[in-house]
Amino acid sequence: MKFALAIHAAPFSSSASQTALKFAQALLAEGHDIYRVFFYQDGVHTANELVCPPQDEQNLCREWQSLARAHSLDLVVCIAAALRRGVLNAEEAERYDKAAQNLAPTFSISGLGQLLDAAVKSDRLVTFGA
Amino acid sequence: MSQQLLFVCRHSPYGGSNAREGLDAILASAAYGQDIGVLFIDDGVFQLLPDQAPASLPQKNLSANLSALPLYEVERIYVHSESLRERGVPFDSLTLEGLQAVNSHEVGVLLSGHEQLLSF
Amino acid sequence: MSTLHTVNKSPFEHQTLASCARVCLDGDCVLLLEDGVYGALAARAPTCADLNGLLQRGIAIFALEDDVVARGLTGQLLDTVTLTDYQGFVKLSLEHQTIQSWY
Numbered sequence: 166m167k168f169a170l171a172i173h174a175a176p177f178s179s180s181a182s183q184t185a186l187k188f189a190q191a192l193l194a195e196g197h198d199i200y201r202v203f204f205y206q207d208g209v210h211t212a213n214e215l216v217c218p219p220q221d222e223q224n225l226c227r228e229w230q231s232l233a234r235a236h237s238l239d240l241v242v243c244i245a246a247a248l249r250r251g252v253l254n255a256e257e258a259e260r261y262d263k264a265a266q267n268l269a270p271t272f273s274i275s276g277l278g279q280l281l282d283a284a285v286k287s288d289r290l291v292t293f294g295a
Numbered sequence: 296m297s298q299q300l301l302f303v304c305r306h307s308p309y310g311g312s313n314a315r316e317g318l319d320a321i322l323a324s325a326a327y328g329q330d331i332g333v334l335f336i337d338d339g340v341f342q343l344l345p346d347q348a349p350a351s352l353p354q355k356n357l358s359a360n361l362s363a364l365p366l367y368e369v370e371r372i373y374v375h376s377e378s379l380r381e382r383g384v385p386f387d388s389l390t391l392e393g394l395q396a397v398n399s400h401e402v403g404v405l406l407s408g409h410e411q412l413l414s415f
Numbered sequence: 416m417s418t419l420h421t422v423n424k425s426p427f428e429h430q431t432l433a434s435c436a437r438v439c440l441d442g443d444c445v446l447l448l449e450d451g452v453y454g455a456l457a458a459r460a461p462t463c464a465d466l467n468g469l470l471q472r473g474i475a476i477f478a479l480e481d482d483v484v485a486r487g488l489t490g491q492l493l494d495t496v497t498l499t500d501y502q503g504f505v506k507l508s509l510e511h512q513t514i515q516s517w518y
Contacts (some may be wrong), residue, residue: 294313
């Protein structure tokens, strides 16, 4: 079956993002497809490459990256939510004249239409909220 | 035949980002011409109160955005009557065009009768 | 057609379990996860309309085992609540057409 995940929760301050990752791993282990993971609201913080958790703690950004690389997942960060929270790719950093970009590789920035598209094209949509 | 998408709005406006960003998602979906329904339940019913004036916070007025729903041809807008009752909000004090009151059982039917739920 | 309801908040702090319980239909199912697992504590059962209402109507309640164990709640949940793992979560999401997240 084809799944879409919507993650509305920030890493670290909520455990919903960890739950979503484990759910995604279980889906893939069972042979299901993940059409898209859409990061919205505080979920966009997951794509911040600059997070530096202590070495003995989970780095959710890296975990999503490695899962995405292993399974060619489409990780999409909502552009409006990301700009408000300071998660920028190079293009947006330049557009808004910011000194740095921090969107982790393997994540892409796009519009809310991608959430709608994921909802319509998938058999199941699961939301993980804070 | 299931109807496609139901947005479930459960949070009050202004205290957090759920109401605001939920509404953004609703308007984006409506702009794509998607057949959507919107359900206000629990503290989400507070989004429907008239006379919101958040300019001094300052925040954008969400109820002004909500009133645009009929313009986007969003015709299925539901509000949970028990949520209204326990918060002392009379249904007839709400001014959003096309709003329908539904009871708890009808909410259950709406939740299972759509293809997908977008929970905010 | 039926709905899988996920609840991730403690009922001692939030109304989410009660909100979920009153709209659950026969055939729906509730999965408690994260702080939602506190909702299945046996100690709160005698007084809790949300939980009892669900159980009396025969609505299946599951709790995510990782979250139960993490919080030191092993053996303290109602025995009518079924512990499940992430594979079980996946299975529940396949068995029900829609998933409503109460958070």
